[in-house]
Amino acid sequence: NAGVMQNPRHLVRRRGQEARLRCSPMKGHSHVYWYRQLPEEGLKFMVYLQKENIIDESGMPKERFSAEFPKEGPSILRIQQVVRGDSAAYFCASSPGTGLTEAFFGQGTRLTVV
């Protein structure tokens, strides 16, 4: 029973390039959450998605960031025109349904912008 799979584990991008982070939830989970962890800081909520729907994007920066969870395939967090301040660890979590349920996290993608 594979856990939450994120790839790539490490990603280096030059300023101005695009970054695409992928997340495959645990089997049977239909809810996906993205969090960002800046160096020496805690996890900050970015977006909550279900299949083909964005439920809550209150933590997403207004520009350059977007997320999707298509009917088929992994969830994608896309960052356009990356800047040095985007360097962080991006974690994806999944849960089986609505209501209060614990979320299970992937190992994260560490984005470095040079």
Add this chain to the structure above:
Amino acid sequence: EDQVTQSPEALRLQEGESSSLNCSYTVSGLRGLFWYRQDPGKGPEFLFTLYSAGEEKEKERLKATLTKKESFLHITAPKPEDSATYLCAVQAGTNAGKSTFGDGTTLTVKP
């Protein structure tokens, strides 16, 4: 806005020296509180969910408790392998699925 504050930021213990980590929260309508463990370079690993004041959960050397304003993670006779960052998170109100995390307590247990 939901707020979670963890203390201390860092805690160094000798092996076998029991202690507690604190998580204070300010939320509107707590639905649940979570504890996670995070090792360097890895994702958070789920430990406990607490739903209501007075509830307690235990797992090996860890015991989590909840009051109306805070939660404690008690570590009894810790071992070096318990060294990690412990994260507290809350879900509240109608924010289904969205968790607010504290900044964590980094625990180091010396042999």
